[in-house]
Amino acid sequence: MVYAPSDPAAGPGPAAGAGPGGTARPLVTTKILIAGGFGAGKTTLVGSISEIRPLHTEEPLTDRGVGVDDVTGVQGKTTTTVAMDFGRLTLSDQLLLYLFGTPGQDRFWFMWDELAAGAIGAVVLADTRRLTGCFPAIDYFERRGLPFVVAVNCFDGAARHDPRDVAIALDLDPGVPVLLCDARRRESSKQVLIALMEHVLSWPDAGAPGHDARSPDRRGPAT
């Protein structure tokens, strides 16, 4: 399945529609990761722009295996379940964008590789009151070469910061966009995702032919 780079409106060709199920309509799925420190607003952002649903995976964890932002009332539960924020945006009949809130706690790092595989990019939500909370996510995406933007979630009462100061404080590579947002507002969350897409498309290797030509047989293994 190859998209012509010169034709942004090109839909999947006939070959993509002839799935093994004889399905008439091709479906393209994409994903963006929403990362950030504990309580930075990942759940809020995903929920403000998409229908949010809980998604579980049952990794062999033995204590407090709940990776959502809000741990109120869940401390002490014994479970093997990791919960992720999971949102879906239907961009067209044949194009779905999934948002995955990365599990926020260190013990869930093992989930990140799978989440990051094939992702378009990531949004790192920063809370200026706890800026260090997003360092691990930034380190991870830099190491992995996954494009990301930093969105400073402006909570009520939180001092407004100049994005340039935030970029310096986070020691970001030049070119990594930093923007202010209010994750509670749909329009603001939308602008964050748009900024990420523009950033991704500005990468010289975006949409390299090799990426299009990959066979779905190369899909990553289950964890």
Place this chain on the structure above:
Amino acid sequence: MNPSAERWLDREAGPLVRPYARTRGRTRPAGEGFDLIAVVAATGARPGDRLRYSPDHVRLLRGCARPVAVADLAAEFGLPLGVVRVLLGDLRDEGLIAVVDTAAPAQGRPGRGVLREVLNGLRAL
């Protein structure tokens, strides 16, 4: 923690039945795994011996009547991802479902055409 003090409080606590109980102890599907956002669909083949399928199999197969992403199946049916993958593997082994060819590979980012479609789609929201 004292096992007797363990309480399952709500849905957030996860499934009441340990996941592997629903998959006969298996934690991963036979054959190749299913990507999180892989699209699967029923092939239209008719299930053979129904006794071999659990209610979860039947529900999942029904959920695959139209092309659907693996993560959507897990969220829709409230099943852990790993369980969905194992059960989908069973259905695939029986030729009942298959991964639908899509343009988005798992290991490389989508092509520029798809990226532009996503950007345009977001702008149009």
